[in-house]
Amino acid sequence: MNDTFLRACRGEEVEYTPVWLMRQAGRYLPEYQAVRSNVDFLTLCKNPKLAADVTLQPVDILGVDAAILFSDILIPVEAMGMRLEFSEKEGPVLSEPVRSKSAVEKLTIPDVEEDMPFVFDTIRILIKELENKVPLIGFAGAPFTLATYMIEGGTSKNFLHTKKLMFQYNQVFHYLMEKLTDSVISYLSAQIKAGAQAIQIFDTWAGILAPLDYKKFAFPYVRKAISELKKEGVPIIYFANNCAGILGELKKVGDDVLGIDWRIDISDAIKKLGKKIVVQGNLDPCALFLPKEKLEERVKEILWKGEAAKGHIFNLGHGILPQTPPENVAAMVEAVHTYGRKK
């Protein structure tokens, strides 16, 4: 197996900088669109055969160094008892937002294998099909990010409902976070047991908080999840979006790899994080619209700066956009493999 990615996660020596892309299985690929033309998004997430197929697409087409389970961070939220729908325009919709103690009480900690069997079936299919290729990354949303969706009922501009609950009913908020943390731990443990060789925790909305609120309301829960999951023995990646203002905290979260967004120079992040954490990132997803030579220049610059860290995994600073030309993605992966080769 090409275990470059796993070795990079552990800060071990590698022949070249490994690369994968957040949302690498998705709408920018015509091969994915072909599958989606017959099934809606949630049905695809819940069909192990098809979910495994689309997970494999970028591995075969782009030659990335890791596969990541095709799923959605809100799958376990549905398993906790909320009604989940996806609208083409608005994205995820949770029609009965959680904004009271009684709403939190109603949420169940899922029996993960029972309630989401398709996730683990997908992983088991993938482990067979990926043999001798690349490692499989499992994933979940971070407790705070999941909480925002549950409280807002979807995405949000100002996250006012989330912050109102945090600020005015902080015991209810903490109660919700505890339930979410337990769910995330059991969900990811089960993914690892099913075969996932690394896991990533997505904290898409970590960066909407003032640092003191991140520290109080989000950090303790994701740190707890990471510390529990560390016992499983696989590398843990924590992606904290819009992280520039909270790097001081992120340094202490206990993960193996910190995924950073594009709004900070990777050199500045590495300086702040020190030598104990592997860094993943951080090309602006929109940079994939650059002409090829300019794109290569940016890849080289990030690779070069990434050398200063304990280890570096190349990735985007956020999920790939559906409009991205696949040939540019291929050029990016090739550039990482070419210019990221160690002497």
Add this chain to the structure above:
Amino acid sequence: MNDTFLRACRGEEVEYTPVWLMRQAGRYLPEYQAVRSNVDFLTLCKNPKLAADVTLQPVDILGVDAAILFSDILIPVEAMGMRLEFSEKEGPVLSEPVRSKSAVEKLTIPDVEEDMPFVFDTIRILIKELENKVPLIGFAGAPFTLATYMIEGGTSKNFLHTKKLMFQYNQVFHYLMEKLTDSVISYLSAQIKAGAQAIQIFDTWAGILAPLDYKKFAFPYVRKAISELKKEGVPIIYFANNCAGILGELKKVGDDVLGIDWRIDISDAIKKLGKKIVVQGNLDPCALFLPKEKLEERVKEILWKGEAAKGHIFNLGHGILPQTPPENVAAMVEAVHTYGRKK
């Protein structure tokens, strides 16, 4: 006149930390809603008597230390030849986005007094009415932020059109930025000549760029505008939203005061900015939903940390939200005046 705000802008000694709020004249105030119940938003912007009235409301109601002209950053964009509308749901809509060289060519540099007389009339009314009260802040959008609205046709999630133009047709983008910079300079110069005693340049979308793109595509233009406007002799405030990753650049922009958002600890910002810049900010607008004692604690913490800067002007880290309870805003202003008093 209470010139505490102006002295703080210049880094001079003050008896207490002055405070004003971004969007302090606006929808959270019932007195503003009363005016708006008869006129739409754009009509209000263009009616000097009414615009002056709503500008004065927070001065009278809250006792803030500065007034800020009631207007919208897109007023000069309309004067450059674009059709501007405001939709309750989507916010500003510019129906023919600028995405080509010919579209940029069509834009005119406004004859500001001729094309936007209402702005300067409003300022002249305000200077009379504010006499012996507080200074008046004029404002404009930063060239980059205005460019995003013109290219996207409104607000955006990923700013893909903006970045595509930057990346694929960078000469067209630079051409647009030059025109915008000239417009901003003449617009703000005229505001100062009409009587504005300080100006703020709003760069709401500065933080969507990777630092190397901010440096190349946004920074040179706002720096040029600031350097030209400095000749007018009034304090210049530059508000760069989501600034944590670009503080290294912001340090060099040449303003008197840097306005920062809430996603960075003000101490971290001051450390990075050094002793030559006055800092403005940075309470999370959602913190205005905290119970009064908790709100006071946060105000105190920011005031205390702000002491480390050359000077500090208390403000929110972004515009006040329409849902904000006015009594909490009053409590915040009072807390700043109480706890920001120098021994």
